[in-house]
Amino acid sequence: MSGTAESNNRKNNGDGGDENINDQDNDDQDDDNADSKKVESLLESATALHDALTEEERAEQQRKEEETRILKEASKVQTNALQAASELASGVQYTDSLPSTWSCPRYIIEQGEEQWSKTRDEWHMEVEGVDIPPPMKRFEDMRFAPPILEVLKRKGIKKPTPIQMQGLTVALASRDMIGIAFTGSGKTLTFGLPLVTVALEEELRMPLLPGEGPIGIILAPSRELVRQTYDTISEFCDEISKTPGYPQLRTQLIIGGEPVRDQVSTLQTQGIHCVVATPGRLRDILKRKAMRLDNCRFIALDEADRLLDLGFDEELGEIMNNFGHQRQNLLFSATFPKKFQDFARDTLVKPIIVNVGRAGAANLDVIQEVEYVKEDVKIPYLLQCLQKTAPPVIIFCERKGDVDDIHEYLLLKGVEAASIHGGKEQEERNEAIKDYKAGKKDVLVATDVAAKGLDFPQSVQHVINFDMPSEIENYVHRIGRTGRCGKTGVATTFINKSCDETTLLDLKHILKEARQRIPPVLMMLEDPRDHNNGAGCSYCGGLGHTIVDCPKIDKNARQVASGRKDALATGDYGGDW
Numbered sequence: 299m300s301g302t303a304e305s306n307n308r309k310n311n312g313d314g315g316d317e318n319i320n321d322q323d324n325d326d327q328d329d330d331n332a333d334s335k336k337v338e339s340l341l342e343s344a345t346a347l348h349d350a351l352t353e354e355e356r357a358e359q360q361r362k363e364e365e366t367r368i369l370k371e372a373s374k375v376q377t378n379a380l381q382a383a384s385e386l387a388s389g390v391q392y393t394d395s396l397p398s399t400w401s402c403p404r405y406i407i408e409q410g411e412e413q414w415s416k417t418r419d420e421w422h423m424e425v426e427g428v429d430i431p432p433p434m435k436r437f438e439d440m441r442f443a444p445p446i447l448e449v450l451k452r453k454g455i456k457k458p459t460p461i462q463m464q465g466l467t468v469a470l471a472s473r474d475m476i477g478i479a480f481t482g483s484g485k486t487l488t489f490g491l492p493l494v495t496v497a498l499e500e501e502l503r504m505p506l507l508p509g510e511g512p513i514g515i516i517l518a519p520s521r522e523l524v525r526q527t528y529d530t531i532s533e534f535c536d537e538i539s540k541t542p543g544y545p546q547l548r549t550q551l552i553i554g555g556e557p558v559r560d561q562v563s564t565l566q567t568q569g570i571h572c573v574v575a576t577p578g579r580l581r582d583i584l585k586r587k588a589m590r591l592d593n594c595r596f597i598a599l600d601e602a603d604r605l606l607d608l609g610f611d612e613e614l615g616e617i618m619n620n621f622g623h624q625r626q627n628l629l630f631s632a633t634f635p636k637k638f639q640d641f642a643r644d645t646l647v648k649p650i651i652v653n654v655g656r657a658g659a660a661n662l663d664v665i666q667e668v669e670y671v672k673e674d675v676k677i678p679y680l681l682q683c684l685q686k687t688a689p690p691v692i693i694f695c696e697r698k699g700d701v702d703d704i705h706e707y708l709l710l711k712g713v714e715a716a717s718i719h720g721g722k723e724q725e726e727r728n729e730a731i732k733d734y735k736a737g738k739k740d741v742l743v744a745t746d747v748a749a750k751g752l753d754f755p756q757s758v759q760h761v762i763n764f765d766m767p768s769e770i771e772n773y774v775h776r777i778g779r780t781g782r783c784g785k786t787g788v789a790t791t792f793i794n795k796s797c798d799e800t801t802l803l804d805l806k807h808i809l810k811e812a813r814q815r816i817p818p819v820l821m822m823l824e825d826p827r828d829h830n831n832g833a834g835c836s837y838c839g840g841l842g843h844t845i846v847d848c849p850k851i852d853k854n855a856r857q858v859a860s861g862r863k864d865a866l867a868t869g870d871y872g873g874d875w
């Protein structure tokens with residue numbers, strides 16, 4: 299309610315309300331009479347309140363009611379992707395977090411809540427939840443095993459990033475969490491290191507036998523991202539395994555496009571501690587009973603909003619059905635629309651939300667440039683655009699056909715380019731990423747299959763969006779391939795009249811929020827936020843529209859109506875299970 303409406307309300311309770319109070323004090327009066335008077339006066343005050351609202355306030359109130367109604371309706375597409383069917387059927391609800399043997403150093407406990415809040419403010423962390431562990435500025439204070447600290451040192455990782463300062467302590471304390479932080483801010487280690495720590499603890503407590511495991515799972519939406527996370531986790535597990543006095547820790551990569559037999563052989567002969575997987579292949583392996591989740595006590599979803607969205611939610615739900623016990627749930631993403639936050643908040647056990655920056659905001663280390671380029675000159679203009687920075691560069695396209703065309707064009711022009719999309723053989727995809735990561739190729743042309751989570755060690759200098767993605771979250775993920783972990787990057791986005799106006803408005807607000815130059819063509823777009831008190835969409839988080847105009851709601855409803863699989867088959871992620 300607006301301030302004016304509130305003050306009107308107070309006024310009614312004060313001036314007009316006095317009469318009611320007096321009436322009520324006068325108990326001797328006939329009850330019926332008193333009741334009807336009370337109803338009358340309540341009605342009167344409601345009418346007075348209504349009349350007192352200005353036209354504008356009434357419209358605002360109506361808008362809010364309408365938004366709440368749409369959000370409620372739209373959220374029905376949500377499934378129970380985070381709960382096992384057996385838990386739902388039997389009404390099992392866990393009320394306490396899993397027990398943890400981890401504890402804070404005494405000196406940090408003694409600093410107290412006030413100092414912890416100061417640290418959070420200093421590093422722009424927002425936290426929500428009960429009994430939140432303190433943030434810590436040193437990996438050493440988090441009590442990681444020495445081989446883990448050794449790998450961090452070798453990688454030149456000296457101090458935790460803000461999401462790590464708070465997210466790691468929450469995860470180490472075995473709490474369910476939702477972690478939201480901008481692209482390239484170090485989310486992978488925030489769930490990766492607690493997984494390795496849990497695996498080590500469990501192995502020391504009771505060594506795995508052949509056929510047993512995993513202790514923990516990480517899921518991500520693309521094979522390339524899964525492979526990258528697998529490499530990171532393996533590095534820590536390998537270091538532990540080769541350190542005298544420590545046990546062997548084994549990690550398994552589970553993705554489509556590669557033989558299942560190879561993926562379960564280590565499990566059968568030795569047992570595995572960590573699994574990093576795409577949901578479809580893991581679901582298949584569980585269905586075949588080639589793996590069980592009896593010992594699994596940890597599950598992390600990277601790019602969680604994508605995994606909870608249509609298509610992946612079914613696979614996820616089926617994976618969850620294999621749990622017959624409580625596990626620690628960690629959900630991470632740079633974009634996390636409110637509908638998923640609300641859903642996760644309701645499903646997780648005493649979750650803690652750690653937020654560094656607005657969910658869905660662009661990384662401020664990326665210089666964002668938007669250029670109006672006519673459709674028919676886009677390909678030739680690319681050559682000029684490539685001159686803006688030194689390599690490596692990524693060019694993103696919505697369509698697989700455009701990826702192929704641009705790749706061919708660049709090769710003809712003598713540019714060292716590789717390409718990747720969901721229609722290519724897995725081997726070709728692996729090769730493209732490997733060559734690009736190794737610096738053998740200057741340019742990678744890709745669909746959104748490479749937009750989320752991929753981290754290129756030689757620092758991408760420039761991201762070119764050959765077209766504007768239809769969802770603003772994808773824009774944020776795409777440009778997030780550059781400007782990672784404190785380095786600066788450039789992103790150029792081609793727009794023209796074929797672009798969807800709602801997405802352009804979202805783009806305009808992302809630029810405004812990041813204090814970037816807004817081109818005149820975007821300046822001219824009328825801003826619905828002027829009629830919306832500056833609030834964005836409560837469904838998808840886009841800033842340039844309200845839930846009433848949210849393009850995603852329609853799209854989701856259509857996908858549900860036409861059957862989830864069909865909707866997926868058209869996407870680039872279709873090939874990932």
Ligand SMILES: Nc1ncnc2c1ncn2[C@@H]1O[C@H](COP(=O)(O)OP(=O)(O)OP(=O)(O)O)[C@@H](O)[C@H]1O
Pocket residue numbers: 454455456457458459462479480481482483484485486487631632750751752753755778779782783
């Ligand atoms: N504390 C740290 N100090 C320095 N570098 C770090 C630190 N933590 C992680 N990094 C490095 O920063 C890079 C980006 O990390 P990461 O891939 O985890 O980002 P992210 O937040 O998951 O991004 P995205 O949202 O795009 O998936 C990686 O190369 C990683 O090794």
